[in-house]
Amino acid sequence: MISKKDTKFLEKLIDKFDDSKNKKTYHFPLLEKGFTNEDIFRGIEVLLSRKLTMSEITKKFENTFAKFIGSKYALMVNSGSSANLLSAFALINPKKKGRLKPGDKFIIPAICWSTSLWPLVQCGLQPKFVDVNINNYCLDEKLLKRDKKIKAVMNIHILGNSPNMDMLSHYVKKNNLFLIEDTCEALGSKFRSKYLGTFGDFGTYSFYYSHQITSGEGGMVICKTKEDYDLLYTMRSHGWDRGLNNSSKTKKFNFINSGFNVRGMDLTAAIGLSQLKRLKKMIKSRSKNRNSIVNKLKNHTEWDNQYTFFNPNKNLKPSWFGLPLLINKDLIFKKEKFLKYLNNSGVETRPILSGNFLNQQGCKLYNFKYKKSDIKISQEIEDRGFFIGLPTNDMSLGKLNFLTEKLIKIKDF
Numbered sequence: 001m002i003s004k005k006d007t008k009f010l011e012k013l014i015d016k017f018d019d020s021k022n023k024k025t026y027h028f029p030l031l032e033k034g035f036t037n038e039d040i041f042r043g044i045e046v047l048l049s050r051k052l053t054m055s056e057i058t059k060k061f062e063n064t065f066a067k068f069i070g071s072k073y074a075l076m077v078n079s080g081s082s083a084n085l086l087s088a089f090a091l092i093n094p095k096k097k098g099r100l101k102p103g104d105k106f107i108i109p110a111i112c113w114s115t116s117l118w119p120l121v122q123c124g125l126q127p128k129f130v131d132v133n134i135n136n137y138c139l140d141e142k143l144l145k146r147d148k149k150i151k152a153v154m155n156i157h158i159l160g161n162s163p164n165m166d167m168l169s170h171y172v173k174k175n176n177l178f179l180i181e182d183t184c185e186a187l188g189s190k191f192r193s194k195y196l197g198t199f200g201d202f203g204t205y206s207f208y209y210s211h212q213i214t215s216g217e218g219g220m221v222i223c224k225t226k227e228d229y230d231l232l233y234t235m236r237s238h239g240w241d242r243g244l245n246n247s248s249k250t251k252k253f254n255f256i257n258s259g260f261n262v263r264g265m266d267l268t269a270a271i272g273l274s275q276l277k278r279l280k281k282m283i284k285s286r287s288k289n290r291n292s293i294v295n296k297l298k299n300h301t302e303w304d305n306q307y308t309f310f311n312p313n314k315n316l317k318p319s320w321f322g323l324p325l326l327i328n329k330d331l332i333f334k335k336e337k338f339l340k341y342l343n344n345s346g347v348e349t350r351p352i353l354s355g356n357f358l359n360q361q362g363c364k365l366y367n368f369k370y371k372k373s374d375i376k377i378s379q380e381i382e383d384r385g386f387f388i389g390l391p392t393n394d395m396s397l398g399k400l401n402f403l404t405e406k407l408i409k410i411k412d413f
């Protein structure tokens, strides 16, 4: 443990390396000062112990995460992508009851992330892209139809939002489908009284930079049954039985299944655990900051409906990731120049996820079948949308003014 005297020394050192205090003007990155002194201390303690790899702290993080989220099992991995990878490969594994077969179809929203889609494709499954809802950018549950070839849903909770989980859960149950909830952008959002990620067979989370909590890199996958947990556990580390309750007592290197190496680390687990303690506070600040930005823009003398804001789904208590904005249709032609201006003046922007993913070059290689007319909203969100970060501390009035004065000016470009 770091003593009080050491703490003082380290605080001075951290302060010396903090370049944000030298910045004279306001800026608005996706995430500012993502780590507190406390987070850094917990990381340093692990470094000093010289035991960086997965061990007791990872286990503690998993147990604390499972308890927080309300899931029976949680397994730490090295990224949200790896959490998706394990979930996808679990669905086709010989150990999985009712496992999927090559060519089986799965539903995925057309606004998706690369590693929400590809692990399932790498498993030999075929995507059926479904359009999203213009109000929340998530899978439009009203478009879900009965189709015997569809065996699973990869749902994505975009930027803290969600589809109507009552309807999605009903559809999944009625048609006897597997459900993976990619919750990499929505840790802490609740639909009714349940955290997102806990509705499906598997829920996945990312702790990458600027997500609801960050440990630099890192991820978590949750599941409901011991069978699924043991399967994920084995696949996480080479297909090995080491550490399982029923592992071989006589053979040390016993590989009981296929696998990867996507283990977490005690170093990142210690930082993640420290961040998880602050999650509720950060959710509050992000929500407050979002409301301040939206209100300030809407009450600005120059407000002329330049943007449409996205709304939490009914019954959702959101944990925002960032603030997405849809540019008014009449102003779309200004988007490129305007975003360049924002980025050059310190307001970092990103596309909404990666836009309509079917436009990505990688998809052309795979010749996915779809009709453009079926994914019109996803295209509209790509054309009109961008997002900015939301600070995890309550932001100052100066910063709020800096941002809104920039955003309101889009018409001038």
Ligand SMILES: Cc1ncc(COP(=O)(O)O)c(C=O)c1O
Binding pocket: 078, 079, 080, 081, 082, 084, 113, 115, 116, 156, 182, 184, 185, 205, 206, 207, 208, 218, 219
């Ligand atoms: C929806 C979604 N899924 C998966 C991922 C992958 O997470 P990671 O970067 O931790 O691999 C991301 C990353 O931003 C994401 O936004």
